Amino acid sequence: MQLIYEKSREGRRGIVLDALDVPEAKLPAALCRKEPAALPEVSELDVVRHFTHLSQRNFGVDSHFYPLGSCTMKYNPKLAEAVSANPNFAALHPLLATSDAYWPCLQGAFQVIYETERILAEIGGMQAVSLQPIAGAHGELAGTLLIAAYHRDKGNTQKDTILVPDSAHGTNPASAAIAGFKVVQVPSAADGTLDVEAFKAKLNDNVAGVMLTNPNTHGLYEPKVHEVADLAHAVDALMYYDGANLNAVIGQSRPGDMGFDVMHFNLHKTFATPHGMGGPGSGPVGVGERLVPYLPGPRVVKLESSFGLEMPEKSIGKMSPFFGNFMIALRAYAYIRHLGGDGLKDVARYAVLNANYMLARLKQAYQPAFGEQRCMHECVLTAAPQAKQGVRALDIAKALLDRGFHAPTVYFPLTVKESIMIEPTETESKETLDAFCDAMLSLAEMAEMGSDALHAAPVSLPVGRLDEVRAAWELLCACLP
Amino acid sequence: MQLIYEKSREGRRGIVLDALDVPEAKLPAALCRKEPAALPEVSELDVVRHFTHLSQRNFGVDSHFYPLGSCTMKYNPKLAEAVSANPNFAALHPLLATSDAYWPCLQGAFQVIYETERILAEIGGMQAVSLQPIAGAHGELAGTLLIAAYHRDKGNTQKDTILVPDSAHGTNPASAAIAGFKVVQVPSAADGTLDVEAFKAKLNDNVAGVMLTNPNTHGLYEPKVHEVADLAHAVDALMYYDGANLNAVIGQSRPGDMGFDVMHFNLHKTFATPHGMGGPGSGPVGVGERLVPYLPGPRVVKLESSFGLEMPEKSIGKMSPFFGNFMIALRAYAYIRHLGGDGLKDVARYAVLNANYMLARLKQAYQPAFGEQRCMHECVLTAAPQAKQGVRALDIAKALLDRGFHAPTVYFPLTVKESIMIEPTETESKETLDAFCDAMLSLAEMAEMGSDALHAAPVSLPVGRLDEVRAAWELLCACLP
Amino acid sequence: MTWIPTTNEERDEMLAAIGVASIDELFDVIPPDLRLKSWDLPEGLSEMAVKRLVAEMGNRNCGSLVSYAGGGVYDHFIPAAVDALTSRGEFYTAYTPYQPECAQGTLQSIYEYQSAIVRLTGMDFANASLYEGGTAVFEAAAMAVRLTNRQRVVIHESLNPVYRQVVETHTAHLGLDIASGDDPTGAACVIVQNPSFLGTVRDFTALAERCHAAGALLVLSFYPTSLGLLKTPGEMGVDIAVAEGQCLGIPLGFGGPYLGILATRKEHIRKMPGRLAAETADAQGRRGFVLTLQAREQHIRREKAMSNICSNEALMALRSLIYLCLMGKDGFLEVARHCHAKAEYLKSKLDFGTVLNDGPTFNEFALRLPRNAEEVAKRVMDQGYFAGLPLAPLGAGEETDLLIAVTEKRTREDLDGFAQALREAACN
């Protein structure tokens, strides 16, 4: 398919403005660019067809089952999209909030923020929540910065380390490091949960915080999470909860009750806001009592008869310039209000049911990474048996594309060789799960028979496997004029 | 692909309402249905995926060049769609207009109707326009009913016949017949235009009206149209203009000036409103002075300082219950206001340029139906040379689908054997026209070489050629529970 | 302002290929005296300016009023997924499926729509769509005339008076005898509506039998939402069932586009107007769908066609199909239940007026007020309500009569507020 730049024709126009109805004005030439930017010269129809065709080269949840482990690719309700098209929100300028003269005109937006933060706090078992972080990783950064502020304030100058399990998502160590902490890794036990003895060995007075997710990235609930929290708290280390896996326990077990002091939510996972080809997400940060004074601000507060803004006493400041990805929060708010308390409880129940069903069906052919254990909202299998026949997890993934399914996550978590991590979510039907399992099982059979076809997959898509080495070598990252 | 009914699972739910907040009410059982309607039981995601997949089995202008002759498949601007999403129009109840108590609340809608009718009248060279007809054929019906009313009013009781050229679109004779007229066909001359001598022979005192389109369905301008009009008027027969081909002459030559008394516009052709897989369209009827008193009503009129409604003196009544397809007219209004007078002139200019360019490129391989004449906005070729090799227009059409183009109109007009009728419209680019011509020429080469592949086409789509005889024989027109 | 992509250079290349010097030359065939005589049109405006212009006009409609107007089209809830799906370009920028292989999306959706209507109505066949509910009544009458070869059409008082006007306009030149009442003797058909224009629910089974005994057909205009609860046309023995499909996920839009529904019995199918999709297969046996029985249609039969309809309302049929799928078996029933219960609740609050219906009603009823209905309407407009339809201007009641419709969108709180406002406006 051509690039839009290759479709450009000199002099062709898309959008045209009205003639200027005020006098022309000129800036000094020295301040001006020499040549107009070489943007494509295309018609509106060129643009519409081009991007319609590009879209047709994508799998999305709207078109395909998308069991991408750790990403919670659930159905993105059209209600939420409709609600966010409301111009009374969509056209609202965020900096108006900097002057209280304008607050009377922002009450609806303030209320959305206030209520969403209250509701998320209840869901997480937290004291308060800030919508400022833009994505999950940004929530982690906010969290680690809160931990740093807490210790700085308490004079805990020696606390320079964050403990992270080896199964953690890459953003956890990265966020801690970006915040300014040393990162120390804690190994997992053979059963896939945190090795508490190893944890104890790493825990010391320098530890400022511990980042966990529960269930962990092996899809397993950490049964000793409270013990770990107690151990951490004993050395005044704070517990961070990576909310990426909240879909497994929402309405069942709250991070706050597990002993966590700070957490983030992934609105684009648990709360069904769209993933948008890689974002926008939204990663609100929630805190227990200890960290409330440090929250990012300004915060929406209830005044006498209206909403207004206030800076928390010891705020770490602004994680983002305004109120985070407000329009994403608005979608999540619509999602939550539709489901309500009971509906949200069912989310985890059916997410876990679906994952266990798939595990039960697939474990005959693919080796479960952690024996006979049941999983939570996702299951980790390995293609280790298949690899012996020369068929790797990657081959299975590619072959699934040809069968009309998005592939599961492969090669993550890094702790499991040839891992295949399947997260069906609660919005998929049994017949979809069955069709996918059938495909997986038939691929396992093909692998066993030593079929070479799996190495050729995918064959039904616009391109086959692409040469990544060449890409990195040539580094052609822009089409130049 | 499965039917949505085949995806149904007992007890599965899509949209759920809130619990009823008023007392339950019961209707007498004798008035109630025995069983609930067997509608599908599916989830919202089931529905979204199903219809996303269905859409992917369609060609549309947004995705494909669509040179379907006589249908003016031009680009449907997104502006018009955006404008029609405005709830101040989209949620407005049409019957409110029946009480003048509500008129103050309908001024915006009335203004759209008033202005659109005024503008269309100017475009057609008509005195007045009514938006009531729902589609082109309905406009024709309105027109023939207007002609009938005129003659009835004048006591022209003998006028029971409408003359229609043999090249006319099927709706013309059908509309005249549905209105209650006898239809007499007038043959075309060998050069593709109306045979004036033959016309004279058919013209007599019983003729109530004459239906023409100009350019005619051969894509040729009728140079003697005014002579024909004079002849018709001499026997008090009125001239009807089928506006389906207005795209060829908009801003160049107006039906009113050509001598027509009544016409329809196809907003879904000339004015770029979407064709919606076969509708909705909109077919406003325009009239010259003579027919103004008979127009469908009520009509939006300018009162002192506002808009209101009025029934024309001798109105034929209501062609449709309300104001026609108002939201389609609103789209057309946006289209017209964007282009303005000058922009509309260019529409015909480039539509005609594009068609002649294609004719020039293709006439080497496909026989032009009418010799060396230039065409207007569409050209009629024939696959007669190819048919001798056993390759019919249908085969060319199907093979084009495999090349990523919608097929031109084939086997219409009925006057031309193996006709291929190509209408590129003004919104397509030269490179698209070239790519299509290249494909057509290469198919002609294949035909010449006696390639059998053309009979197998299409091979790249979800289905190959379908068995129409079986469909008519088995008549499976609904999936029953 | 333009959507034309052609650059001047490309234009010149094309002119050269054609062998003319200018575009104007291509228009030389037009005799000079037929050239443009007047062209008094506004100048082009940017997209931005058009958007603003239309938004300003929209602001001159009272978009925020809560409406109790019905009379055949209703303010029902439309799930967001309906718009999200029908706005896909592959649907709305396609046309009639002349090439079925690249239009299976369209054709399967028509087939599924036909199936939904058949399941809803209990009839045997449904067509792919007609223009809207009023012309659908005309099409049904014309079909009955064709089927019976009789020239008399009897219209029952239950029929929407606006639809009757549409039928009269369309038949003005046909020499038919359009009569009132319900006597089928010598008639092609009797046309009834259920619920009636004033909202009354009836069972027309007995009339169907009388019609058939007299060799006439029974045509029923129904309200699709009501079929969540009400006896179906099929159960009543109706021959041709027609409807306005707006209530099935289509915006009010000041009158259109809407959806004409037509369903009939097997024995009448060859005289049915409109398109029809049917299942078939390709040479490999893969299921596919095509348009069938096209010999009924204008593009083949010309002046002998069953109807002149060509472009119909396919996209609206798709909307209604998606709506029916989203609501599903249970949801569709719920909507009807809610509409009915809420209307009954409102009725119970309006004791200052007299309900005029002589039988049970579904979600709409006629109320006689102690004062001129249009005056009352004006007053409650200021309170934020469209009170319903004054019946006098519709020729369907006295000056004091108001037609009030209630949908599932109205909450108890809404209804209480409206009842109060109406009471004040009508009684004070």
Next chain:
Amino acid sequence: MTWIPTTNEERDEMLAAIGVASIDELFDVIPPDLRLKSWDLPEGLSEMAVKRLVAEMGNRNCGSLVSYAGGGVYDHFIPAAVDALTSRGEFYTAYTPYQPECAQGTLQSIYEYQSAIVRLTGMDFANASLYEGGTAVFEAAAMAVRLTNRQRVVIHESLNPVYRQVVETHTAHLGLDIASGDDPTGAACVIVQNPSFLGTVRDFTALAERCHAAGALLVLSFYPTSLGLLKTPGEMGVDIAVAEGQCLGIPLGFGGPYLGILATRKEHIRKMPGRLAAETADAQGRRGFVLTLQAREQHIRREKAMSNICSNEALMALRSLIYLCLMGKDGFLEVARHCHAKAEYLKSKLDFGTVLNDGPTFNEFALRLPRNAEEVAKRVMDQGYFAGLPLAPLGAGEETDLLIAVTEKRTREDLDGFAQALREAACN
């Protein structure tokens, strides 16, 4: 209320396959003391009720006011095609292109976006997106620290004070020395903004040279729309150019989602944060696109990654790409020309105030009023305007100072009306 499709029967079949008696049993791993302690959440509401609820909240924002607020995000025109295309499910319901073969739509669009940013800025490389303009400044600073191994970051007064706060929050625990001014000595970078927060346009070429001479980098925060006219970061010799991309077809949306843009020179590419798409081919030689240089990223390098960013703003990058394509070379320039000319026109009408900028401005300027700016703002709010941003609460001016931004959406008539309203509010 639910989006769960599973029927009770299916649930039971699945439980049987798993070998448990109930869903609850699957949660047995959770120790009883960690079970839900509180769950005080509202009850579920239907889609219809949620829509209404949110619409009511929306009505409590003043959606119809005409806004002259800027300060980094602006009320620019967004062509309808941007929404029409980005709302396609295949775009917005996809995720990170982990499987490039089924994500060529995503990957090609990222590549085309990167190309557009490179063409716009005159830089060598652009990444696939960052969160938004403020955190993008932090990422640039962190990148400069990595590249230079220096610990001092100098922030020029031209930078948006809100962005400075964001940088300070993010660097609080890094032990960096955050200084003010423009002295590059010993600095990792100097961070400037063009136009400045108050709207002044400058040429930073000389500063770039000074920076490079001192071994420091120059980071520039730019306003994409202004690059229709203004000297590019590339032309100035900037090392890292960052921007808020909201002006490129993204709604204001009370603060997000927006788009962080980052572009840099070839020599810095391996220290760049964020994703990067590159061209390559498959075994058959068909062109395709993949993510590349992933060893910079968290999922591979973990605590040693260039940034912790994972989900970014891909859909917003797509919006900006579509916007830039629709506007095209000429249209994009036109927008800048109009913004500038209209702002100059408004400026000329505001002679009752003092323009505070010490140089030319693009489309935004700071005005000193004869009266408290917030009071004036309140008054003109009643006339239907957001007058702009009072500068005192932003710590960027006196109580009398107002920051006023003008976009191509304002007509001369708008500007005249606003100037008049402002005059009355400020002077009477």
